[in-house]
Amino acid sequence: MTSVNKSRHGFQTDDRALEPIAEKVQSGERLSFEDGVSLYRSGDILAVGWLANLVRERLHGDVAYFNVNRHINPTNVCVASCRLCAFGRKKGDAGTYTMALEEAWQTAGEGYTDAVTEFHIVGGLHPDLPFEYFMDLVRGLKERFPLVHIKAFTTVEVAFLAKRGKMTISETLQRMKDAGVDSLPGGGAEIFSDRVRHIICDHKIDGSEWLETAKLAHQMGFRSNATMLYGHVEEIEDRVDHLVKLRAVQDVTGGFQTFIPLSFHPDNTALAHIPKTTGMLDMKQIAVGRLMLDNLAHIKSYWQMVSPKMAQISLRFGADDIDGTVVEEKIYHDAGAKTPQGLRREDLIRLITEAGRVPFERDTLYRAVTRSEDTFTVSA
Numbered sequence: 001m002t003s004v005n006k007s008r009h010g011f012q013t014d015d016r017a018l019e020p021i022a023e024k025v026q027s028g029e030r031l032s033f034e035d036g037v038s039l040y041r042s043g044d045i046l047a048v049g050w051l052a053n054l055v056r057e058r059l060h061g062d063v064a065y066f067n068v069n070r071h072i073n074p075t076n077v078c079v080a081s082c083r084l085c086a087f088g089r090k091k092g093d094a095g096t097y098t099m100a101l102e103e104a105w106q107t108a109g110e111g112y113t114d115a116v117t118e119f120h121i122v123g124g125l126h127p128d129l130p131f132e133y134f135m136d137l138v139r140g141l142k143e144r145f146p147l148v149h150i151k152a153f154t155t156v157e158v159a160f161l162a163k164r165g166k167m168t169i170s171e172t173l174q175r176m177k178d179a180g181v182d183s184l185p186g187g188g189a190e191i192f193s194d195r196v197r198h199i200i201c202d203h204k205i206d207g208s209e210w211l212e213t214a215k216l217a218h219q220m221g222f223r224s225n226a227t228m229l230y231g232h233v234e235e236i237e238d239r240v241d242h243l244v245k246l247r248a249v250q251d252v253t254g255g256f257q258t259f260i261p262l263s264f265h266p267d268n269t270a271l272a273h274i275p276k277t278t279g280m281l282d283m284k285q286i287a288v289g290r291l292m293l294d295n296l297a298h299i300k301s302y303w304q305m306v307s308p309k310m311a312q313i314s315l316r317f318g319a320d321d322i323d324g325t326v327v328e329e330k331i332y333h334d335a336g337a338k339t340p341q342g343l344r345r346e347d348l349i350r351l352i353t354e355a356g357r358v359p360f361e362r363d364t365l366y367r368a369v370t371r372s373e374d375t376f377t378v379s380a
């Protein structure tokens with residue numbers, strides 16, 4: 001498929017506020033806070049998407065990334081009572097679970113036929129599990145699956161484990177690294193605004209602690225992802241503030257690999273009265289993320305969140321990655337997600353191909369994965 005050459009003359013809009021922004025995007029100039037607000041306020045989703053697609057194609061041409069991964073959620077017991085969450089439960093409540101280590105290692109090898117290249121491990125903030133449980137979990141996975149990249153523990157979990165283990169954040173990160181953690185997932189960022197955090201997740205570390213922990217992880221050689229939860233009680237300004245803060249950390253460390261907007265799923269949460277996000281907002285979120293985060297290489301449209309169908313469309317609205325096979329998703333399914341729990345490798349390839357993009361199987365660090373029989377190699 002050949003790329004269309006998009007010149008400034010191809011840009012059309014009936015929204016005057018987008019014209020100066022289009023000039024900046026075409027000349028590669030950084031967008032301001034006010035530009036971010038104007039992009040969110042615009043009703044011309046096709047124009048916003050056109051601009052985001054321009055940047056996306058400049059960076060990645062027609063390539064769209066996916067991976068073969070497996071999620072593991074070792075426990076849903078959580079000391080926090082975040083109003084945004086339907087997954088975490090208090091110790092002793094009905095429906096709690098905590099995997100024994102053997103069970104977690106066994107789960108890691110189950111449910112998927114192709115060799116997975118990544119374990120994505122996140123879970124509740126368990127009041128009693130010792131720090132060593134998590135390190136043993138990682139060590140045991142590395143022993144059994146030495147080729148698989150371990151992307152484990154959000155900065156919120158890192159901060160909690162540090163407290164539990166009576167260690168500094170950097171000691172905790174070092175112990176994680178020694179045990180075999182290769183990178184960090186992007187969860188727990190939610191929205192950095194204190195006002196909003198007080199409403200949706202006031203038991204978590206605050207926004208600046210999240211950013212400082214990510215910064216430290218990058219300085220210690222970890223790559224990590226960055227998320228943003230939208231579609232609840234935040235204002236447009238809170239979203240732009242979140243993006244600008246991520247961009248500022250990235251200017252310093254360059255350690256974020258991917259930005260992943262997460263649409264709020266209200267079912268079974270304490271915010272169940274909030275309506276679900278719409279397709280317009282989901283696509284705009286991807287597009288504005290692509291346009292504001294000029295120093296981040298990848299924008300992931302997580303198919304579990306926006307649905308496989310919308311993930312396909314998003315590949316024309318700024319996204320270059322749709323995430324992976326996942327196999328078993330619990331966090332959004334507890335909150336009412338209607339998507340499948342996992343997809344097969346062939347399904348992801350089909351979604352990407354039908355969107356007119358070229359599928360590229362990546363590992364967690366965006367290196368090419370080549371498959372043979374029941375194993376894989378990663379190019380340097």
Ligand code: V47
Pocket residue numbers: 084085086087122154184185186187188189190225226227229260262263264265266269302323331332335
């Ligand atoms: O931090 C929790 C979100 C996140 C709900 O790094 C909810 O590659 C919507 O961060 N509605 C965890 N969202 C998942 C996550 C993630 C997912 C995929 C890939 C990567 C990556 C990271 O899920 C939490 C929170 O922001 N979440 N509850 C809910 N009801």
